[in-house]
Amino acid sequence: MRNRHPFHTRLNPKSFLLLVYLFGTPGWANDDPAVRDFALFIQHTDMDWTYPATIRQTTSTRLLAVWHESFSPSLKGGLRLGYLDLSQASNPLPSAQNSTGYSLGFDIHALLLEQRMLHLGLALAYDYQSTQGSTPDQTSDFVWHTGMVGIDMILAPAAQFSVLAGASLTYLDGEQRVSGNLNQIIPFNEDEPIGYYAGLNLRTDATGSIGLKWYGGTMQGLEFVFRREF
Secondary structure (H helix, E strand, O other): OOOOOOOOOOOOHHHHHHHHHHHOOOOOOOOOOOOEEEEEEEEEEEEEEEOOOOEEEEEEEEEEEEEEEEEEOOEEEEEEEEEEEEEOOOOOOHHHOEEEEEEEEEEEEEEEEEOOOEEEEEEEEEEEEEEEEEEOOEEEEEEEEEEEEEEEEEEOOOOOEEEEEEEEEEEEEEEEEEEEOOOEEEEEEEOOOEEEEEEEEEEOOOOEEEEEEEEEEOEEEEEEEEEEEO
């Protein structure tokens, strides 16, 4: 059974408030082909990683920045850059219990159905992620690829307050690479590929919004989203 962890992040509070002030906040729907948007995601999630002989709960805190460009009224794509803080309390190697690193990726969003009170969308995302932890005599590198496809349903998309629900399928493939007094490569993948989520979105003005998203299934945790359209 998965344990629950309180939300936390190592970000300096003053830096976080400055980012929020600069970049404003998000809307999930984007119907104008001329619109670009910048989104800042703050995520804290638990995920079970399956190793050859065990399952380890992996806790991740990620600050993710995404720049989106609209290609048409119903299609947009984004580039993703993130900072990662990873922990595995049950890992027997001290160098692997805490690590930090980055993620790089892209996403694509397609609007499948557009009604006044309902939007239905398809989301595809890919991330390459790498973190490193070390002790005086040992280094552990985590390198993994994550692919996700999801279906989003947005109620009252044009309103100041909207609701999001959806389901996703996640593929994860990675390696834990250990060097130093011990040298080994251990593969891992996701324990449960199916996820689901729900969220709330509040528009703060004509181009900005703020959102909260809850995850279950594949990942369990919370995500805060801030977006500004240009």
